[in-house]
Amino acid sequence: MSTSEPPTWPHCAHGADPAVDPVGCRGIHAPGYTACLAHLAGADRDAYLTSLTPGARIDHRGTTFTASLLTDLLNALSDPATGTARLGNAWFRSATFEGQATFRRVTFEGQAWFNSATFERDARFNSATFKGPAGFEGATFAGNVWFESAIFEGDALFESATFEGDKALFDRATFKSHAGFSQTTFRGQAEFSQATFKDSALFDEATFKVGSAGFGSATFEAATFENRAEFGLTTFEGIALFNSATFEGDAGFLMAIFMDIAGFLSATFEGDVLFMDATFKGNTWFDSATCKGDAWFKSTTFEAADQLGPMACAGRVVLSGTTFGGPVTLSFAVRRLECRRTRWSSTAEIRLRYATVDFAHAVFEYPLTIAAEPDPFVLNDGRQLAEDLFPGAYDPGVRMASLRGVDAAHLVLADLDLRQCLFTGTVHLDQIRLEGACTFNTAPPAVHWRRWPPVRFTERRVLAEEHHWRASQPGAVQGWVLGTGRAGPLQLAPVYRALRKAFEDGKHEPGAADFYYGEMEMRRHADDIPRSERGLLTAYWALSGYGLRASRALAWLGTAMLLTIILLMAFGLAQDTPKQTATGTVPAGGGKVTFEIDKDDPQNPTGNRFTSKRFEKALNVTLNSVVFRSSGQDLTTAGTYIEMTSRLTEPVLLGLAVLAIRNRVKR
Secondary structure (H helix, E strand, O other), X not given: OOOOOOOOOOEOOOOOEOOOEOOOOOOEOOOOOOXXXXXXXHHHHHHHHHHOXXXXXXXXXXXXXXXXXXXXXXXXXXXXXXXXXXXXOXXXXXXXXXXXXXXXXXXXXOOEEOOOOEEOOOEEOOOOEEOOOEEOOOOEEOOOEEOOOOEEOOOEEOOOXXXXXXXXXXXXXXXXXXXXXXXXXXXXXEEOOOOXXXXXXXXXXXXXXXXXXXOOEEEOOOOEEOOOEEOOOOEEOOEEEOOOOEEOOOEEOOOOEEOOOEEOOOOEEOOOEEOOOOEEOOOEEOOOEEEOOOEEOOOOEEOOOOEEEEEEEEEEEEOXXXXXOOOEEEEEEEEEEEOOOOEEOOOEEEEEEOOEEEOOOOEEOOOEEEEEOOOOOEOOOOOEOOOOOOOOOOOOOOEEEEOOOOEHHHEEEEOOEOOOOEOOOOXXXXXXXXXXXXXXXXXXXXXXXXXOOOEXXXXXXXXXXXXXXXXXXXXXXXXXXXXXXXXXXXXXXXXXXXXXXXXXXXXXXXXXXXXXHHHHHXXXXXXXXXXXXXXXXXXXHHHHOOOOOHHHHHHHHHHHHHHHHXXXXXXXXXXXXXXXXXXEEOOOOOOOOEEEEEEOOOOOOOOOOOOHHHHHHHHHHHHHHHOOOOOOOOEOHHHHHHHHHHHHHHHHHHHHHHHHHHHHHOO
């Protein structure tokens, strides 16, 4: 209130001076008098105090109280049976308490208004009871303040109040209705330990400052918030402790600033907790914290925190847009972890249980590890993190949902389920490190009778996006799973190629062979390659599964050999073994004989061609042709060409079978 403007109530005006202070004393007239209680003559004051009874309505707006005057007023309102003062509606708006203001064990049976009041020394409201609304908006507490074990049955309004002393103690206080501390300033230690907030608790834009002694803290240890708790835009310049606090409703810390340690050890959030756009400049303690809803850290900044957790969350932990300024370890038992566009400026380790992880477009310049924790997390005191939020039916494994847009050059994945992971758009995927038992999706097993001929997919590692693409094709066989991925063969081929190289660098040749198969499959189905090349790839696939399916190559080899045997028996073997003949000519008078030896041409077979003897000969020719040897058997002209074809094709098929076996057993 401006010193030059008179109050809205009839005021005392004691000491008014037109030149210096035209308003004078702003205390409201005492009932029946023309002066305020502070400036009543002795007899009039005694008469007024004598007229008061316990539970009486009082109005002392703007009045200045000394310690003795306040004591006299409260004694006049004391109940003889209990020895404590009882006030009805009480107005102390803009009042000034020059000495210690002691309202200990006082009961305010109606409204209690201390708006814009000034407490120049300590103020004690220990065990006070406010049965109606209590208003301290804009009040100034220059000394220490005690509201320990106070009970606020109506609204408790402290908006824009200033606590300038070293201590503001609300330990074990009970707020049964709305508690408003918005834009409140605490310049020293603020303690709400074991306090109970049964309705909404708003600390929006409150400030917890460090006092002149260099110390200040906000303590809500073991406090209970039975409804919504809001700390939006609040600044904690000292240590902020919410250890063992219970938030039965939602808890909001939107745009809050924690300048020092932020402690939430063993805190319980039964609803959602929101730290969106908050800033943690010091360490954070969330060890053994439990959240039954979602934990939002979206766009939050952790400048120096070296760990976050271990904590358990039944819903989601959202770290999207969050920034970590230093080395940090994140430990969560959570259903889903979202790290879209999260930024790490140093090394980091993320250890998880039960989680599905969305890591799309995350940014990190140093090694980052995402690992599944096989056993429950162990806390610093040796206890295991409670996992009551996850019944036994839940799989403690960790599933990766997306790595799109990530630069995987420094990424390490350990013991993760990658069956549903989306990889397209990942940069430097060939440099990713896969440790432990990282599992991928597989092709549908068994034979599928889509149409003739039946379709059978051999077991191999496949990407989730290949599942999505194949399932979206017309006439897709049962077993391929339709999903959100819309990548086609053109996008998937380089992904398979990069993962193949990553497996080869890790000396995992069988895994690399699966991804080579996937790469060739995508090339075969891509629309950007020439038809001739596609035909060549199709033949390569059909004959040997790109040199990776030994059974297929051996089957073709057996078929080729059987066909060769049948053709040789039918057309290739001569009817009989040709006999050598000799003819001689005796020159006239010389007595000399010259013999010319010739061999008849093999004759085409007639009669029964499929005899055991002919089978033996055909088998001999065929087996020799497999290893590039000539059998020396007399063949017809057709048989010669059959043997030549056999010697060309069958060794190739044998080589493909050997190559496939080698690719499956190579370390």
